[in-house]
Amino acid sequence: MRKFLLAVLFIVLCIALVYKSPFSAMYNYNKARSFYDRGEYEQSLPYFEKSLFADNKGILTRFFYVLALTKSEPVYSVQKNLYNMANSRINDEASSYAKAQAAALRYRLIEGISNNYIYNAAMGNDIVRWNIKSFPLKVYFEDKDSVPSFYIEQIERAMQVWSDNTNFVKFSMTDNKQEAEVVILFKKTPENLCANGYCKYVTAYTEPDIDKDKILRRMVMTFYRTNPLNKGFTPKEIFNTALHEFGHTLGIMGHSDNPGDIMFSLKEDPASMFALYSSAEQSLSLRDLKTLVLLYRIKPTISNVKNLSSESFYYAPLILGSENTVLIHKLAEYQKYVAAYPNMASGYINLASVYADLGDSNSALQNLAVAESLTNNTDEQYVIMYNRAVIYFNSQKYREALDYANKAKAIKNENNVNDLISDIIKLQ
Ligand SMILES: [Zn+2]
Incomplete structure (x- = not known):
């Protein structure tokens, strides 16, 4: 038994020596260079990488x-490296x-679609x-029958x-809610959209349903049946x-x-939306189209398929810059939104997420x-409580985290919050 263990140890040491030694660095470099000098660049890459692993x-x-x-x-792997x-x-x-x-490659990859707002699309x-x-x-x-057929x-x-307007976007109808990727709901208009002579003129909103494994389950689009004055929306709206x-x-x-x-975000605003969407x-x-095309070339971090990957995808940081660059762009976007629409809760929720990141x-x-x-909307109230719970969870304040997670659960009993609660209890 002891002999066997020694043998195993010996083998492990040999492997380490072969891969992490100046000898290995030199050997693989020479091999890489011989491919490189013959113009076989792709074949040279793994040997350069082995050489760099050693030194x-x-x-x-x-x-x-x-x-x-x-x-x-x-x-993809070349872009990333x-x-x-x-x-x-x-x-x-x-x-x-x-x-x-890398800058030149980025320029080349987005040639023809460089006029986009991909930073804001993330x-x-x-x-x-x-x-x-x-x-x-x-x-x-x-x-369907709760709204006029138009x-x-x-x-x-x-x-x-x-x-x-695209060559890949297609939709089909289903009668089975379980298999739907896009669920469209019609909700009764909340009664508290008007306050202090100011009405929140919201027609619809969309929420992604993403599970804890970062799988996109579905998108849920909610339309209100009427405007805050209890009148139906027009076909154009x-x-x-x-x-x-x-x-x-x-x-x-x-x-x-x-x-x-x-x-454009400001179209979601009460006043400007009323004007623009009705006019x-x-x-x-x-x-819009170039942003969508670029989005569908980048490797997603959240998709309906786990670990969706392909060598034909674009590497997100090459296109978007480092995580911090992206967040700084986002921060500016949401600060602008909040400055223009100080009464919309969603702006502050988005801003909070960026600060948390x-x-x-x-x-x-x-x-x-x-x-x-600012909000009386239960979806937003749920998100606020849930996000608070996550922030406290990440700062290892499990008592506060559990408190807010329970408050979120009382608003909506969703899988997300139940998962979070069991995670908190495990760590507490
Ligand atoms: Zn929107």
Whole structure:
């Protein structure tokens, strides 16, 4: 038995020696260079990588590795490795050359679709989108008969506009709610939308249903049956709103900052939406379409398929920059929203999420408190309590976390919060 153990130890040591030694660095570098010198750049990459694994500071290895990357087909793994070399902690010729080449590659990849608002389309640091092979998305209407039939017709027309303007977006109808990827609900208009002479003129909103394994289960689009004055919406209002909301269901989770785009955020505002959505029929802008096309080229972090990956995807940080860059963009977007619409709770909820991602839990909690004072919507109240629970959970304050998780559960008994509660109890 003892002999056997020694043998095992011996083998492990040998492997370590072979892979993590100057000998291995040199051997693999020479092998890589012979491929490289023959112009077989892709074949050289794994040997450069083995050499760098043995010695990550080899100046020549690093430099020729970057050269080989830039001469290879820019598939996902090449983009990722080039980005990592560009942002490596070692400052040398290789990393500065990689920086320039990464910028050039980004430019090349988004050529023709560079006029977009992809920063705002991301959800915090997450890229949310469907697997392109999952189209047509199955759409389910609940309580169709609770609204005039033109509501349904206008919503279907909005779906058709997205399909007509892209070569991959398609929808089909289903009678089975369980299998639907898009669920469309019609809710009674809350009575508390008007206060102090100010009405929240909300027509619809869309929420992603994402489970704790980061799987996108469905998108839920909720329309109110009437406006706050208890009058029905016009066909144009339903169409314009649906066109915007379908952008969310496709994965554009934020808003454009350009009034020409259907995903322009301020269109969700009471006053401007009333004016804009009622005045003219809206259409998709080129920027909306380019944003969607780019979104569907980037590897998602949240999708309906687990670990969706392909060498043909784009590496998100190469396109969007580091996580912090993305969050700073988001922060600016939501601050603008809150400044323009200080009475909308959703702006503060979004702002709080970004602060939480940036590690500033005090600012996150302050914004959630403002949001709480502004909303009577149970969906928003649930999110506020749930997010508070998560913030306290992440700062290891399990008593507060459990308290808020229970408050969220009292509002809506959802899987998310039940999972969180069992996690807290395990760690407490
Ligand atoms: Zn929106």
